[in-house]
Amino acid sequence: MSLKQLSKLVADGEKEESEALARELLAQGTDPIEILDDLTRTMDRVGELFANLDIFLPEIILAGEALTAVVDIVKPKLKSTQRLPSKGKVVIGTVKGDLHEIGKNIVKLMLETNGFEVKDLCYDVDPLDFIKAAEEIGADFIGASSLMTTTMPRQQEIIEFLKDKGLRGKYKVVIGGAPTTQIWADKIGADLYCEDANCAADKMVAIST
Amino acid sequence: MTTAYRVWEMMERSKTGPHIEEDDFLPKLFTPTLKKLITKYEIKFDPETPLPSDDAMADRIWQAGWDLFRKVGIYNTDSHRIIQVSDEEIKEALYVAKDRYWVGAGKDAKLWKHRQVEDTEPPFCIYSPDITVDEHLHHSMCAAYLKEPLLDGFCAPILENAVGQLIESGGPTEINGCIQHIYNMRAAARQLGRPGTFFVAVGTAEHDSGQIAVSDNEWGVRTTDSRLVGTLTEFKTANTLLNRSVHYAQYGCYTGNLTGPIYGGWCGGSEGIAVTLVAYSLNGLLIHGAMFNQHFPFHLNWGSNTTRELLWSIAMAGQAMARNSKLLYTSNGFANAGPMTEMLFYETACHALVSTVSGWHLWEMASTRNKYRNRATPMEARLGVEVGHAVANMGMKREQANEIALKMLATYEDEAATASKGKEYQECYDVQKALPTPEHYDMYRRVKDEIADMGVEFPF
Numbered sequence A: 001m002s003l004k005q006l007s008k009l010v011a012d013g014e015k016e017e018s019e020a021l022a023r024e025l026l027a028q029g030t031d032p033i034e035i036l037d038d039l040t041r042t043m044d045r046v047g048e049l050f051a052n053l054d055i056f057l058p059e060i061i062l063a064g065e066a067l068t069a070v071v072d073i074v075k076p077k078l079k080s081t082q083r084l085p086s087k088g089k090v091v092i093g094t095v096k097g098d099l100h101e102i103g104k105n106i107v108k109l110m111l112e113t114n115g116f117e118v119k120d121l122c123y124d125v126d127p128l129d130f131i132k133a134a135e136e137i138g139a140d141f142i143g144a145s146s147l148m149t150t151t152m153p154r155q156q157e158i159i160e161f162l163k164d165k166g167l168r169g170k171y172k173v174v175i176g177g178a179p180t181t182q183i184w185a186d187k188i189g190a191d192l193y194c195e196d197a198n199c200a201a202d203k204m205v206a207i208s209t
Numbered sequence B: 001m002t003t004a005y006r007v008w009e010m011m012e013r014s015k016t017g018p019h020i021e022e023d024d025f026l027p028k029l030f031t032p033t034l035k036k037l038i039t040k041y042e043i044k045f046d047p048e049t050p051l052p053s054d055d056a057m058a059d060r061i062w063q064a065g066w067d068l069f070r071k072v073g074i075y076n077t078d079s080h081r082i083i084q085v086s087d088e089e090i091k092e093a094l095y096v097a098k099d100r101y102w103v104g105a106g107k108d109a110k111l112w113k114h115r116q117v118e119d120t121e122p123p124f125c126i127y128s129p130d131i132t133v134d135e136h137l138h139h140s141m142c143a144a145y146l147k148e149p150l151l152d153g154f155c156a157p158i159l160e161n162a163v164g165q166l167i168e169s170g171g172p173t174e175i176n177g178c179i180q181h182i183y184n185m186r187a188a189a190r191q192l193g194r195p196g197t198f199f200v201a202v203g204t205a206e207h208d209s210g211q212i213a214v215s216d217n218e219w220g221v222r223t224t225d226s227r228l229v230g231t232l233t234e235f236k237t238a239n240t241l242l243n244r245s246v247h248y249a250q251y252g253c254y255t256g257n258l259t260g261p262i263y264g265g266w267c268g269g270s271e272g273i274a275v276t277l278v279a280y281s282l283n284g285l286l287i288h289g290a291m292f293n294q295h296f297p298f299h300l301n302w303g304s305n306t307t308r309e310l311l312w313s314i315a316m317a318g319q320a321m322a323r324n325s326k327l328l329y330t331s332n333g334f335a336n337a338g339p340m341t342e343m344l345f346y347e348t349a350c351h352a353l354v355s356t357v358s359g360w361h362l363w364e365m366a367s368t369r370n371k372y373r374n375r376a377t378p379m380e381a382r383l384g385v386e387v388g389h390a391v392a393n394m395g396m397k398r399e400q401a402n403e404i405a406l407k408m409l410a411t412y413e414d415e416a417a418t419a420s421k422g423k424e425y426q427e428c429y430d431v432q433k434a435l436p437t438p439e440h441y442d443m444y445r446r447v448k449d450e451i452a453d454m455g456v457e458f459p460f
């Protein structure tokens, strides 16, 4: 029984076995932080495999679920001085009028596997609903996806409504989707533009510090 | 009616079917069922053979697609319920579906017939740039495509602006844009002397209201034309989509079901894509009453389907449907490279070759990962369609087509991730005359000659 085995079980998406092994490791006195650090590295590797399509979406999702299950077991064992490395809360959705959700789903997944807490509002989401949800969960980021030039104005509206409500400073607005660009992000005053899901987590960490 | 039957029953079932959370539908129902079926039916991708000649596997893929559709059903994201059908209903729908339809009007009407594997009958060829275009280029591009001699059907580029206003989904500007879209198509078809050409229209309609606004036999989309209804990837629908199906059926035009299973996504790899393509044809037939299915499987990272992992799925799904049904279905090419690159010509040719020999009809060609405005021209579609006609006329066998496909793949496959974006329409076409520039034409001719040297006997 070792961290190495746990790492393999999580990567393979074996949820129940991962949970059992995590419990055993804790009982033997393994430092919870060490488990979490190790699993973070595992998920980085799994993320890379998926980025190259050496594994497919269902596999990385299973790995993510196994990871979440282990984190839920390990978290209560952390000493009060140890902090779980949460990178922030994100509200994400595809904007109103737009049914394209695949890219958004992948971004959500990559953020979750990288230690963000994500609330998914699905697709065809009204600009005001992004803000409502962000307020409700105390989000750090609002992520808006648009796949059509005809729905890109809804990304701008999120930012305009945030200003109208005096909330602009409270959230970092991140945008993406095939027709969007850095130029568009600058024009509407978004905090961040990401071309793909792979770079989203790192870039979001960079702007939150 | 086409095969649109039981519209009311489908509406009812989408409200009364079994409930499941949307988040659970794909990971807990769709993907595990698909994986089990791939194992049960022993379906195996072989990268060495992008175009296999394995009849027994084709038949197993058909059965797996049938089982997938029946066992999983289609999820309505508005009602949070699954629309399910029985084996008996699938059999009935397949029996009732006709193997041929007259489409288009008057002297321009065409008979669109089911094809077999290695059929000597040329494919029905729908030309489509699959892309958005600047407003001032729209009419010219419509004309350029409608000039194509082998065109059987036409789907026009999409407008982002109309009368100088940005089109916004679901709003009045969209209605305006949709009307402009069909006007430009009709005007170009009339000017070119083929006013009754079969249209698939209008792509500018993102909302159901936009589609419904252009149904008119006098000035709009006619009952002799077709319209698309998308299926959400994978196996999902929504009321805004069912609204279209019901409207198309009641208006009386031909319905096409648009589906794009994703390699690397919920379907997994090549095997999953092949099975899902078959299942999607049944979905189109039963849920939407579609007279044809328009399939664009694509690679999650590249947004293309001209590399071997996707060509294999296209080949196998085509053969599965050709051998086991009398349905009509188009193979929609998605290329990595952009216009006026040799790579785009080769990608299109290879896609058309594999599809045609496997029993598909053609829908060519989305270029540049289907992503960039103005980046498509009729020339790549022309070459693809000419390859389709050539290999059908020759009655080319799968083994020979596989050899040629491997030669074509060798010219571009390594560049899938890094392909050039090429040029925009106005850089390689004379916009006023709607004709290719000499340089563009020469490149097309050169690649066509090289392909002829590989063993494709073009009729002209």
Ligand code: B12
Residues within 6 Å of the ligand: A097, A098, A099, A100, A101, A102, A103, A104, A106, A107, A143, A144, A145, A146, A147, A148, A149, A150, A174, A175, A176, A177, A178, A179, A193, A194, A195, A196, A197, A198, A200, B130, B131, B132, B158, B159, B160, B169, B202, B203, B204, B205, B206, B207, B228, B230, B231, B232, B233, B234, B258, B259, B260, B300, B303, B369, B370, B371, B372
């Ligand atoms: C698949 C697809 C569909 C599927 C969608 C299925 C689904 N459930 O999502 C279906 C068939 C339903 C569909 C329907 C339509 N589509 Co469509 N579709 C596509 C296609 C081919 C691929 C999109 C995709 O999923 N790509 C794969 C994912 C992984 O990539 P991605 O979305 O770009 O996401 C990545 C990045 O952009 C980024 N990202 C994305 N979002 C975000 C958000 C944040 C916060 C961050 C940080 C990053 C980020 O990370 C992602 C992962 O790396 C695109 C073409 C294209 N190349 O984009 C057309 C495209 C988007 N569609 C288009 C059109 C026109 C339509 C229809 C109107 C067709 C019709 N006439 O019916 C309808 C519209 C329905 C509607 N109201 O939304 C046009 C839009 C044109 C425009 N006006 O701009 C496109 C661009 C095709 C084209 N070139 O013309 N479509």
